[in-house]
Amino acid sequence: MSVPGPGVDEYMGTLRDEEDSLWENVESHRHLLSRSINPAKLTPYLRQCKAIDEQDEDEVLSAPMLPSKINRAGRLLDILHTKGRRGYVVFLESLEFYYPELYKLVTGKEPTRRFSTIVVEEGHEGLTHFLMNEVLKLQQQMKAKDLQRCEVLARARQLEDEKRQLALTRVELLTFQERYRKMKEERDGHSDELLKVKDDNYNLAMRYAQLSEEKNMAVIRSRDLQLEVCGLLAL
Known part of the structure; x- marks a missing residue:
């Protein structure tokens, strides 16, 4: 079995450095991108350009541990980062089509919507x-x-x-x-x-009641007077 020489290792290391450099722009805007993009919008284009596969898409859109859109968008960025240059290029093309303002923010360029990857592929x-x-x-x-x-x-x-x-x-x-x-x-x-x-x-x-009482008193007084008169007449 042949063993890669130092030149191959150096070339692969250079590629990784270039890919990391490319993704630095994305990572520097990760918070805004995660809050702004809807993964369900981007995944059809990413799949058609073979930047992600069906399993990646299912994980991003359906995984129970990704309950919010922000979580799903962050996971999509992580998966694309593992795809290297291709993931970066296709991601930018999807931004260019669906989120031109974010594309301009990340790249500093005006959107052209050339869709070069999908044209090359299909x-x-x-x-x-x-x-x-x-x-x-x-x-x-x-x-x-x-x-x-x-x-x-x-x-x-x-x-x-x-x-x-x-x-x-x-x-x-x-x-x-x-x-x-x-x-x-x-x-x-x-x-x-x-x-x-x-x-x-x-x-x-x-x-x-008062008058009745007075009347009764008057009757009694009248009777007493009559008796007194009768007594005087008898003398």
């Missing part, structure tokens, strides 16, 4: 197929957004109807509250009158 037919798929995805997304918009508008109309109904109910409630207030005032007024009548009746009863 020719212009492959690029056309990819772009057609992206157009179909956008159409489906637009349909989904239109449907969502219709649902939102329907919900808005429903809420508006409920708002009007609540306004009517509020007016009705205020009317009942006003009627209740007036009835309470009337009841309180009648209660005051009833108390006054009761007081008058009590005073009348007391006066009647």
